[in-house]
Amino acid sequence: MNPTGVLSSAGREPSDAEIVARVLAGDAEAFGLIIRRYEAGLLRYATRLLGSADAAADAVAEGLVRAYRHLASCRDTGRLKSWLYRIIGNRCRSHLARRSASDMSLDDIPPLADPGDTEAATERADQLASVERALNTLSAEKREAFLLKHVEGLSYEEMAAATGERIPTLKMRVHRARAALLEALKEAP
């Protein structure tokens, strides 16, 4: 018996397409599986884009509710991950558009990791702060490209589906983002 519905009848994790089919058939609770599968990455992505954990939580919550309501319009359920990143990216853009530049300070991003008390953890938190400062010197496009590629681990094909950009454009953007980030890291204290 599988009261949580986490595993499929074959005893394996259900695919995205299987979960979507269950939700569309009326099993709203199955949407929780989609949230559990992608929430962490989406929150991390939105936080890095918006520079605010609270705004990111709003964007991701709104985006996921929107995804649930429009799930039937996800034509290729095998690309659900890209579709979700696209929705959240759009929500982040809406948040950025509504927010005046004076409200926004990407330098104020709180570290996502809890540094704890150990020396190693403190050093890691310092390194993270340094990387965040370097990341925030990048243009929004380069920041988005680096995050999708090297933090969220999307393939170029998935990135193209998530952003609507062409793969050569994204490759060029990622390459430039790497160079800019490395430059900023060299200048970091």
Added chain:
Amino acid sequence: MTRIDPLVHRVLDGELPSEVLTPAQRAELDRLERAGTLLADGPLTSVADRVMAEVRRPAPGVAQRLARWFAERHTITISVRPAWSLALAAVLAAIAIMPGRGPGLILSAEEGIAQFVGRFPGAKSVEVVGSFTDWRPGAVVLRDDDHDGVWRGVVVLPVGQHEYMFVVDGERWVTDPLAGRFVDDGFGRQNALLIVRPVPR
């Protein structure tokens, strides 16, 4: 600007093993991979309960939706063929400048008429979101009644400057290429800019 050897990019893209790199190139690779690993930490919060509460909430009934609709402010969208749009604008302007002629659409000095036209062959839906909808969808829905791929809508908006974008099929944000004026959206893309002028009186 730091120049990264193409070999490093190819290794990072998974096309080559890291053994092909020199020690200096390997150091660059490690630094970039370390940055990605550090940025992948977290998160500390979850929105699952919040989202599932919304998912479980029963859809509002017709009466509730009507009550909500009447309680909220709305932008009224009128869809017309291009040939009629100027005539409609003239009629609306005429109504606006003829006080005391009974009920009708009366434009104040602070309101003007805006027409949105976009060509999106194959689209299932097109809407306009912008500063005048607080960037929320659902208020300005365009129509393509003759199925020629050209979507249109006319709205009454406050006089002044507005930013907007088309949203195609509910997800794809498209800048209006015919807008003429654009502003950076803070995300590396551009919003179209619309200036609404008052109807001449």
